[in-house]
Amino acid sequence: MKAGRFFSLAALGTLIPGLGLLAAGRRGWGKFILTLVGLGFVAAVAVLIVVPRDQLAARAFDQSQLGIVAVGLAALAIAWLVVAVSSLKALDTGRLPAGKRLAGALIVTVLASVVVAPMAVGARNAWTQSNVIETISQGSATAPELKEEDPWKDKPRVNVLLLGADAGEGRDGLRTDTVILASIDTETGDTTMISLPRNLERIPFATGTPAGDALEAQFPLGFTDHTPGNLEFVLFSVYRNAPQYVSAEVFAGSDDPGADAVKLAAAGALGVDVDYYVIADLTGFADIVDAIGGITVDVNYPIPIGTKKLEGAGCTQARDWIEPGADKKLEGPEALWFARARCSPGHPTFDYASVGGSDPIKDDYNRMERQRCVMGAIARAADPMALLTKFQSLAAATEKNIKTDIPAGMFPAFAELGLKVKNAKITSLTINRDVINPGDPDYDHLREVVEEALTPAPDVEDSIEASADAGTGGSTAAAQEPDGTNEPTDDGGSTDPASDLTETPDPEKPVDVTTAC
Numbered sequence: 129m130k131a132g133r134f135f136s137l138a139a140l141g142t143l144i145p146g147l148g149l150l151a152a153g154r155r156g157w158g159k160f161i162l163t164l165v166g167l168g169f170v171a172a173v174a175v176l177i178v179v180p181r182d183q184l185a186a187r188a189f190d191q192s193q194l195g196i197v198a199v200g201l202a203a204l205a206i207a208w209l210v211v212a213v214s215s216l217k218a219l220d221t222g223r224l225p226a227g228k229r230l231a232g233a234l235i236v237t238v239l240a241s242v243v244v245a246p247m248a249v250g251a252r253n254a255w256t257q258s259n260v261i262e263t264i265s266q267g268s269a270t271a272p273e274l275k276e277e278d279p280w281k282d283k284p285r286v287n288v289l290l291l292g293a294d295a296g297e298g299r300d301g302l303r304t305d306t307v308i309l310a311s312i313d314t315e316t317g318d319t320t321m322i323s324l325p326r327n328l329e330r331i332p333f334a335t336g337t338p339a340g341d342a343l344e345a346q347f348p349l350g351f352t353d354h355t356p357g358n359l360e361f362v363l364f365s366v367y368r369n370a371p372q373y374v375s376a377e378v379f380a381g382s383d384d385p386g387a388d389a390v391k392l393a394a395a396g397a398l399g400v401d402v403d404y405y406v407i408a409d410l411t412g413f414a415d416i417v418d419a420i421g422g423i424t425v426d427v428n429y430p431i432p433i434g435t436k437k438l439e440g441a442g443c444t445q446a447r448d449w450i451e452p453g454a455d456k457k458l459e460g461p462e463a464l465w466f467a468r469a470r471c472s473p474g475h476p477t478f479d480y481a482s483v484g485g486s487d488p489i490k491d492d493y494n495r496m497e498r499q500r501c502v503m504g505a506i507a508r509a510a511d512p513m514a515l516l517t518k519f520q521s522l523a524a525a526t527e528k529n530i531k532t533d534i535p536a537g538m539f540p541a542f543a544e545l546g547l548k549v550k551n552a553k554i555t556s557l558t559i560n561r562d563v564i565n566p567g568d569p570d571y572d573h574l575r576e577v578v579e580e581a582l583t584p585a586p587d588v589e590d591s592i593e594a595s596a597d598a599g600t601g602g603s604t605a606a607a608q609e610p611d612g613t614n615e616p617t618d619d620g621g622s623t624d625p626a627s628d629l630t631e632t633p634d635p636e637k638p639v640d641v642t643t644a645c
Contacts, residue, residue: 131228134219138232141215142239145208148215161211182547186540191258198254205247212240256523261536264526266383268533269339270391272403276537280314285582286545287311288534289394290503291387291407292467293367303364304390305410305468306499309398311582317548320581321503322557323496324394325566328363329356332571333370334395334402339388342374344396351393356567366393384531399575400582404534410468412529414460416506419522422459423505425466427452429483430475431498433465443471452478467502470495493560500556507549557581557637581637 141148145165150158176184187193216236220229274283292306309322330350333343343351351370352361360369367386370393371379379385387405395402408416417423432446450462458466472489474480480487488494534542557578564574 131224131231134224134228134232135235137219138216138236139239141219142212142236143243145211145215149211149218152215152218154218182544185543185547188257189261189539189543191261191536191539194254194258194261198251198258201247201251201254205244205251208244208247209240212236253519253523256520260523260527261539264530264532265536265539266387266531266533267381268388268404269379269382269385270337270388270402271533271535272401274538276535276541279538279541280545283314285311286314286404287400287402289391289402289405291367291390291405292410292413292499293407294410302367302386304367304407305364306496307363307390307394308496308500308503309394309400309402310503311400312545312549313552313584314545317545317550317552319507319549319552319554320557321500321554322398322559322578322581323500324363324397324559325492325496325564326362326364327359327492328397328564328566328569329361330569331363331366331393332396333389333392337392338378338380339374339382339385340392340396342378343370343389343392346373362566363390363393363397366390382533384533387531387533397569397571397574398578399571400578404532406530406532406534409529410464412525413467414464415525416460416522416529417458417463418460419525420506420509422457423463423502423509424455424457425498425501425505426454427456427466429480429488430472430478431466431469432472432475432489433462433469435469435471435473437471443473445473449475463502467499468495493558496560497556497558504554504556507546507554 137148137151141151144162146158146161146163148158149155149161152158213236216232220232224232275281280286288310290306290308290310291304293302294305303326305326307324307326309324311320311322313319330352332350333347334340335344351363351366352358355361359365367390370389371385376385379388382388384407387407391402391405427450429452431450432443433449434447435443435445437443450456450458450466469489470492472487474487559574559577563577564570
């Protein structure tokens with residue numbers, strides 16, 4: 129066999145298992161392996177065409193299937209190498225010079241590496257993914273029992289509490305400085321994010337579980353020691369303090385009683401069932417943002433970097449600034465300051481009159497708004513290809529910094545739902561002083577606001593049709609004053625019913641998260 133033919137067949141035998149054996153006269157084995165490869169290729173293409181994208185994503189979070197994929201890819205990689213080496217040996221009749229035979233071996237080695245390396249990476253990623261799911265999923269005393277095969281069948285909304293935890297320098301224990309409820313429509317993926325003020329007082333606990341019943345019995349007037357302004361009895365202190373006041377037995381099965389207590393507090397305050405929590409260590413937040421390739425947000429005013437509160441009053445000078453701008457790309461450390469900064473001596477040149485006349489960074493509610501912006505940006509930044517290239521770093525950051533009481537078996541369902549959320553509408557409800565006074569909270573009013581925010585709005589076309597039907601003869605009616613007289617529009621024409629659906633901004637209604645960031 130000539131050297132050129134030897135090199136070509138060795139290369140083809142490596143890229144297409146069985147072809148080299150067939151060319152070397154090992155027809156039985158060659159045809160058998162080629163048939164297996166062909167069937168495998170057809171099956172893979174069929175899966176990609178037939179199985180919906182969301183179901184494929186779900187399988188990437190199924191622990192049992194991840195194990196099968198990892199073992200299968202590892203076995204396939206070994207088998208591919210064995211066939212490639214066998215083909216090379218079968219093609220080598222011993223008549224070529226040693227140098228050319230070595231060149232053929234090098235060709236096979238390089239090509240086999242190109243083919244096998246992705247399989248090895250895939251097997252490693254599958255094992256890693258399975259381990260991450262196992263590590264971050266915790267036992268819960270408050271999570272609902274849903275059927276893993278069809279959890280959303282009778283559940284139009286699933287409510288997940290997003291907690292940003294900070295043990296912080298000089299702090300005794302952990303505080304949940306960020307408390308955001310993500311209420312997700314399980315059919316459309318539309319999500320409403322609701323931030324609770326960190327210093328909310330007299331917060332009630334939802335009942336219906338042993339832990340909730342015990343906390344409510346201990347604090348029938350809400351989480352308080354009856355001392356106004358005591359920071360040991362506000363929302364961010366629930367995680368550390370509340371479980372200490374009840375028997376540990378009521379949190380049986382929980383790996384994180386503090387997180388369960390915050391769930392019960394948020395549910396009691398908002399008047400909704402909080403199904404699951406996801407708690408992130410804010411010190412590792414930057415690693416997660418870097419692992420997904422950064423986030424893009426609108427920066428509406430300067431954000432200080434590196435400021436700290438002084439013992440007395442005021443703050444240290446910023447060592448740098450995140451300057452205002454639209455669609456700004458933030459890496460991990462910048463994203464962390466964007467989300468957390470609430471201490472600022474004021475930017476030296478920025479015109480604060482353009483954003484309300486004062487330094488907004490000092491307003492805790494602006495901080496809450498920025499945090500919801502970050503959540504929305506993360507949801508939209510999860511590009512599959514980008515994540516694949518940084519999978520191991522993302523997995524390491526996730527495993528180290530995130531915990532949840534979402535059962536491991538529910539991850540596939542949440543993966544499918546996550547794809548819907550990525551392309552759905554994300555709105556934000558600001559729970560500020562226009563809605564509730566943290567020091568003197570009216571929880572009945574707060575619950576009414578939340579209920580209205582989470583009630584699906586009527587379809588615009590249906591509303592227009594209903595408005596038209598209400599007019600004389602089914603035609604569009606002109607706008608009317610309370611006394612029933614028609615009020616002409618500015619241009620002398622009749623009022624467009626659709627315009628009646630456009631409302632001025634209301635502090636008690638959710639707005640699209642992109643309007644703020």
